[in-house]
Amino acid sequence: MGRFDFDALAAMAKAGAQREIKELFENDRRFAGFSAQNAGLLLDYSKTHLTQDTRKALLSMMADAGIEAARAMMFAGEAINRTEGRAVLHTALRADATAEIFVQGQDVMPEVRATRARMALMAQDIRSGRYGGQGGAFTDVVNIGIGGSDLGPAMATLALAPYHDGPRCHFVSNVDGAHLADTLQGLDPERTLVIVASKTFTTVETMTNAASARRWMAERVTEPGQQFVALSSAVRKAEDFGIAGARVFGFGDWVGGRYSLWGPIGLSLMVAIGPERFEEMLAGAREMDQHFQNAPLEQNLPVLLALVGLWHHQGMGHATRAVIPYDQRLARLPAYLQQLEMESNGKGVAMDGHGLTQAAAPIVWGEPGTNGQHAFFQLIHQGRQVVPVEFLIAAEGNEPDMAEHKALLVANCLE
CATH class of the missing domain: 3.40.50.10490 (Glucose-6-phosphate isomerase like protein; domain 1)
Structure with missing residues (x-):
């Protein structure tokens, strides 16, 4: 497998940052062209500096780095955890x-x-x-x-x-x-x-x-x-x-x-x-596994989310990634994602044994909205550093007798 061209990524990001995101919405097809759906999930990444050209280049870099081969090896049970000589088969x-x-x-x-x-x-x-x-x-x-x-x-x-x-x-x-x-x-x-x-x-x-x-x-x-x-x-x-x-x-x-x-x-x-509900949860995860395994890179939700992460952190140099679930029951999701990304990618050495020349992963953090709006959003809106934010919102609530709460929650998230 090849190596990702981080220098080319940084050069593209530097050029892309010269343009404001709102200018990209002069094309009324922006949302349709920079969103994807599968398994009941909608990923909207239109509000980034990515363009068709930079996305195409990033996907090409990922392919050249061997993402498809590595994916196949993982699902096949090969020992892609080279340090410990183990398969990665959750x-x-x-x-x-x-x-x-x-x-x-x-x-x-x-x-x-x-x-x-x-x-x-x-x-x-x-x-x-x-x-x-x-x-x-x-x-x-x-x-x-x-x-x-x-x-x-x-x-x-x-x-x-x-x-x-x-x-x-x-x-x-x-x-x-x-x-x-x-x-x-x-x-x-x-x-x-x-x-x-x-x-x-x-x-x-x-x-x-x-x-x-x-x-x-x-x-x-x-x-x-x-x-x-x-x-x-x-x-x-x-x-x-x-x-x-x-x-x-x-x-x-x-x-x-x-x-x-x-x-x-x-x-x-x-x-x-209960076991039946647990099986339903497994079925939902399996549906996403199958999507990740089979969907083309340009329509693949996990790949696209990873692409956005590479663009923001290794490309544009944004040090952190804020995950803000507008759902109180997802309060522990940011901490869960912290371990997934920061323990998995918190490395100083590449797979080939050479020292990395750039940071491998951002600092992942977050709190539920709307609480964050009354705490750290002041810095996100007016601070000098740029903080990429991932907003999460459920399409439906579980409290039909409190529908006005859901409406306010959605309004806070999207407006």
Whole structure:
């Protein structure tokens, strides 16, 4: 695979910045030409400095750099994580029922499907009360994890709050004892389930919190280990902690932590919304996977969003990327995206081992609108630095009796 021509990108961006974005709208086809739709999503990137010529050049650079070959290698299960010699196959966690995906000659899908089926049985037993605590059916579930073992499920559980019909779900990540103490306060230890999410079952922050949660539970519960579940590939370590192997759910080393929401790390979410809803979420992700895999680059939503990011950061030199969801239930999305981009691309060395000559990724940050308008938008509007902003808005709300709120929210986002 080739290398991306960042010098050519910077030269194009410098030339493009001389023109104001509003001038580009003198062409009444601007929105139609710089937007794309798929899987119920509309991406509008018309309000950037990109032109037809610069977009064409960027797409050509991406193709020359080997994006299509790398994409094919990823979906084929090849070891594109060269540092660790591993496949990058979180997409397998949401593949369809007939998929065959091989890693080092072995089809991983039978194990993926078997684990998901075990998760579904566990979630159904928790939700129905067949599996409960010393005091009866579980009323609360506490997920203890950090990084990808927390950010993904915490984000999605909040985002899908209208579909909750199971036990209340809580998330603890910080080793600061205040986080655990505040979460456990008011919970009944006899009716609380603790999920310990650590792939290796050695993460210091997670295991410290898990041990403290076990002590808290042991004050009232005769066998606290019976009310613990582990999301880990280290079955023996989980058993040593007191969690029976039947309540341990593992996943392959080809699933990176920050991409692990779609498998066992999503168990808390499955408990909250039910296995059927969880399958619907996987189906939505799978639809986007298929679009990314098959759509031409010029119509490909993930590719176009990446293109805009390259243009803004490596091209125009904008240091940050603000993600502003006009949806309170997406409050944790910016933090989730922070890890996805800044941990994935936060590198100083290229794939070929040479030191990078430019920054690899922007600083990702954000807060829900409309709160941001009364906080940091002053700087975005009038500050001297340029901050690219990604506005997110849902087409429909979940509170029909509060339609006036939705109208105001949309107006704040778009006007």
